[in-house]
Amino acid sequence: MTAPAAVIVLSGKRKSGKDYVASVVQNRLGADMCCIFRLSGPLKYQYAKEHNLDFDRLLDASEYKEKYRMDMIRWGEERRTEDPSFFCRLATQGEGSDRPVWIVSDARRLSDLQYFHSNFRKQVITVRVTADEDVRKARGYVFTKGVDDVESECGLDIGVEWDVVITNNNEARKFEEQITYLVNQVQARLRN
Numbered sequence: 629m630t631a632p633a634a635v636i637v638l639s640g641k642r643k644s645g646k647d648y649v650a651s652v653v654q655n656r657l658g659a660d661m662c663c664i665f666r667l668s669g670p671l672k673y674q675y676a677k678e679h680n681l682d683f684d685r686l687l688d689a690s691e692y693k694e695k696y697r698m699d700m701i702r703w704g705e706e707r708r709t710e711d712p713s714f715f716c717r718l719a720t721q722g723e724g725s726d727r728p729v730w731i732v733s734d735a736r737r738l739s740d741l742q743y744f745h746s747n748f749r750k751q752v753i754t755v756r757v758t759a760d761e762d763v764r765k766a767r768g769y770v771f772t773k774g775v776d777d778v779e780s781e782c783g784l785d786i787g788v789e790w791d792v793v794i795t796n797n798n799e800a801r802k803f804e805e806q807i808t809y810l811v812n813q814v815q816a817r818l819r820n
């Protein structure tokens with residue numbers, strides 16, 4: 629595996645705009661230069677594989693998914709406890725990992741940040757995407773107990789020093805300036 633030149637690690641509350649930022653940055657840099665990884669991506673796939681289940685049925689909103697949902701969450705936690713970098717490693721393998729810029733669109737835990745800091749010390753750029761609650765609500769956010777008040781959503785809310793903070797409150801010009809700043813940081817790493 630060739631090491632990437634830059635690794636952008638995005639974090640933010642639900643509907644703050646992480647996926648949106650990831651795709652804007654990818655468009656700026658070019659898809660051939662840049663790959664987006666989702667840490668939440670391989671969980672279902674790996675769970676299905678290890679339990680001999682039908683991956684496609686696990687992805688839809690059927691009874692099948694409901695039946696295995698709790699067990700899948702438990703299994704994911706167990707895996708992470710045994711090996712905190714398990715899902716980070718899994719998500720960033722395979723297609724696209726040979727591109728020079730990685731964007732990880734959904735860091736949720738301190739262990740996610742620790743993984744990227746310790747494996748890609750010089751390349752990593754941590755980014756917190758923020759948006760006011762009313763803006764997030766307008767984008768479809770609804771507070772859900774058991775989802776929005778647990779570690780996977782709140783683990784990075786305080787006590788982290790981010791390299792870049794992007795405020796994404798529908799202010800196009802400000803947003804643009806912040807994206808340009810981030811893209812410049814990436815380009816500086818590509819030159820080194």
Ligand SMILES: Nc1ncnc2c1ncn2[C@@H]1O[C@H](COP(=O)(O)OP(=O)(O)OP(=O)(O)O)[C@@H](O)[C@H]1O
Pocket residue numbers: 640641642643644645646647648649767796798803
């Ligand atoms: N600056 C922006 N301009 C226009 N639309 C935006 C902007 N930011 C976010 N959106 C839109 O708001 C919605 C939510 O954004 P997005 O999916 O990127 O959030 P997220 O943080 O990835 O959410 P989740 O955590 O639920 O996956 C999307 O439809 C997205 O296109």
